[in-house]
């Protein structure tokens with residue numbers, strides 16, 4: 001068969017997961033916000049399944065990594081849990097078992113020929129830092145995060161050459177402070193803006209710390225992973241175009257611009273200032289953000305955002321919200337993933353590629369997550385018990401086709417990571433929707449390769465399909 005899509009040499013083919021979604025809580029010294037939320041209110045989680053065992057990566061990592069090797073992945077991203085590695089958040093004193101665990105995990109990845117990409121924060125704020133300081137609302141927490149980051153670089157920077165400061169910081173803003181899907185489930189637009197700012201500062205501060213390390217001096221790189229949801233207007237009417245422009249500023253550029261260009265979009269600052277919700281900044285912050293831009297960018301792409309002009313008067317009862325300036329538009333005929341409720345629109349990957357090429361200096365970037373969560377996958381097992389997830393293969397083929405076009409037109413993309421290697425725990429959706437190349441039987445913790453796992457192995461072998 002003739003290969004239609006070939007990817008650049010050295011392309012990262014892999015998958016991403018995170019500490020809190022895969023490890024389980026075994027031997028952790030502290031609780032993160034999700035651990036705490038689950039202990040407090042298990043009803044808030046699908047089938048009341050929490051993060052206690054997750055996919056048992058804490059105990060199973062040698063076998064799990066062997067499976068990842070079997071399907072050919074050359075790179076895998078996971079995250080270091082602040083609540084596992086650090087015993088004392090204020091001094092940065094480490095937890096011996098946490099250090100042992102991450103050392104072993106990293107060594108096992110390396111021994112299996114898989115490059116580990118280590119992320120420092122995947123929504124897993126220590127609950128104690130929320131209770132004591134208000135979490136990301138506080139600059140002290142920003143400093144504590146930088147201390148934690150420094151510990152990670154010192155401990156693991158000899159083997160980990162690719163670091164990520166944050167996964168989807170915008171989701172923290174939206175989940176914790178606007179749309180109530182992460183603990184503490186607040187609706188507070190002003191705090192949301194301050195948190196958005198503090199997260200940018202924390203990322204730049206961690207990058208600053210990284211640049212002083214041996215790892216950076218020897219070619220190590222650091223980036224950020226952002227969930228980009230390209231905003232498309234409902235129509236060419238100026239009100240719709242303006243609504244989409246604000247959505248783009250608030251949802252995407254609010255992290256993309258500081259990370260890559262070293263500054264916030266002036267149009268965003270202007271509107272937030274007029275609305276009286278602009279963040280508090282210290283004079284020295286600007287230089288930190290400006291001088292500590294990322295070496296590379298990870299883009300998690302799942303869905304676009306379709307915007308229309310808000311209808312009627314803005315309801316002030318919850319204070320300021322970004323919806324003062326846009327409303328979500330449900331485009332008739334859009335293709336949906338019904339399990340997750342997300343639109344499927346593969347072309348956006350191409351639009352992202354061209355946007356990065358033209359507006360962000362063509363910085364090196366990769367797709368750090370893309371995938372399709374499906375409920376009730378067990379019904380797709382054939383008579384031999386083999387899980388035939390052809391819908392997932394088709395989903396990836398379409399997205400990779402558009403990515404390939406972007407690369408062919410000069411976008412500097414160096415890899416593609418699926419979400420996720422092995423079915424993992426998905427926040428309040430728990431194990432409802434499965435995303436993995438490898439299936440997890442929750443009752444037995446047995447892990448088996450799906451059809452998509454063998455498919456990706458073939459793609460990796462041929463560096464295309």
Ligand code: BGP
Nearest residue numbers: 167168340373419426427429433
């Ligand atoms: C991204 C997160 C992941 C993962 C994925 C799938 O936003 O970075 O942590 O969970 O989405 O989404 P979900 O688990 O909500 O279905």
